[in-house]
Amino acid sequence: NAGVTQTPKFQVLKTGQSMTLQCAQDMNHEYMSWYRQDPGMGLRLIHYSVGAGITDQGEVPNGYNVSRSTTEDFPLRLLSAAPSQTSVYFCASSRRQGSGEAFFGQGTRLTVV
Amino acid sequence: GEDVEQSLFLSVREGDSSVINCTYTDSSSTYLYWYKQEPGAGLQLLTYIFSNMDMKQDQRLTVLLNKKDKHLSLRIADTQTGDSAIYFCAESIDQGGKLIFGQGTELSVKP
Numbered sequence: 001n002a003g004v005t006q007t008p009k010f011q012v013l014k015t016g017q018s019m020t021l022q023c024a025q026d027m028n029h030e031y032m033s034w035y036r037q038d039p040g041m042g043l044r045l046i047h048y049s050v051g052a053g054i055t056d057q058g059e060v061p062n063g064y065n066v067s068r069s070t071t072e073d074f075p076l077r078l079l080s081a082a083p084s085q086t087s088v089y090f091c092a093s094s095r096r097q098g099s100g101e102a103f104f105g106q107g108t109r110l111t112v113v
Numbered sequence: 114g115e116d117v118e119q120s121l122f123l124s125v126r127e128g129d130s131s132v133i134n135c136t137y138t139d140s141s142s143t144y145l146y147w148y149k150q151e152p153g154a155g156l157q158l159l160t161y162i163f164s165n166m167d168m169k170q171d172q173r174l175t176v177l178l179n180k181k182d183k184h185l186s187l188r189i190a191d192t193q194t195g196d197s198a199i200y201f202c203a204e205s206i207d208q209g210g211k212l213i214f215g216q217g218t219e220l221s222v223k224p
Contacts, residue, residue: 004155033211040121042201042214043156058211090155092212099144099163100205102212104155 002026006091006105013081013112021076021108023091029103030096032074033058034066036087037107043090049074050096081112119202119215126223131189133218135202138183142204145178146212147187150199159187159200189220197222 007022025032033048035058045058049068063085065077074093078085088109092102116138125131137145143164148156162169162176162185169176175188189196202215 035214040216042117042119042216043212045211045213048211092156099161101146101158101161102156104148104157106155 004091004093004103004105006089006108008108009106011108011110013078013110015081015083015112017081018077018079019081021078021089021091021110023074023076023105024072025074025091025093025103026072027093027095027103028071029093030071031094031100031102032068033092033094033102034064034074034076035090035092036060037090038087046076046089078110081110083112086110086112117202117204117213117215119200119218121216122219122221124221124223125192127192127194129192131187131192131196131220131222133187133189133200133202133220135185135187135215136183137185137202137204137213139204139206139213140180140183142206144205145176145185146203146205147174147176148201148203148214150201150217152198156201192220192222194222194224196220 004025034046035043047066049055091105094102118136146161147159173190177186199217201217203212
């Protein structure tokens with residue numbers, strides 16, 4: 001059981017470049033989210049989705065787009081990378097019912113130069 | 114808005130108990146969680162507590178919840194070097210997969 005899979009694990013971008021961080025889960029979870037982790041700031045919610053076709057903004061959505069065309073996949077797009085987007089990105093998924101336990105991917109370490 | 118606060122560092126000796134504290138602001142939280150992050154890895158759920166409980170014990174872990182003061186704590190008994198990690202407190206604010214995290218407490222266990 002793979003759980004939540006993120007690719008790539010590491011990425012270096014130049015300012016202004018675009019890229020997509022991939023996230024896939026095989027647990028049939030309704031909810032999926034993207035967080036960024038910065039030193040001393042914990043994890044901050046970028047975007048989230050409560051089901052296929054539905055997305056919403058989190059705490060820090062600017063500069064990022066998402067889509068949820070299937071239950072399994074929730075890609076995060078950086079349209080024009082900026083140095084302020086240098087961070088570690090985590091994707092998470094959880095069930096609608098129960099304790100809401102979130103399962104996390106291993107993270108993508110992104111550096112924008 | 115919602116806010117979760119933790120102290121950033123805690124250092125203990127192997128075999129001692131560790132207590133990591135957390136305060137939160139949203140009184141409508143349904144569940145509160147403790148996650149553990151080891152170096153270079155994602156977050157793993159350690160334990161959680163439902164908001165109508167005041168204590169939960171799971172082997173070496175004890176979670177205490179004081180709803181009146183909006184204070185959550187995690188006690189690790191007989192702390193081992195393998196417990197060295199960053200511990201995050203989080204609250205679920207709308208049962209919609211949105212978690213609000215604290216800054217994380219880096220636990221250092223010295224032999």
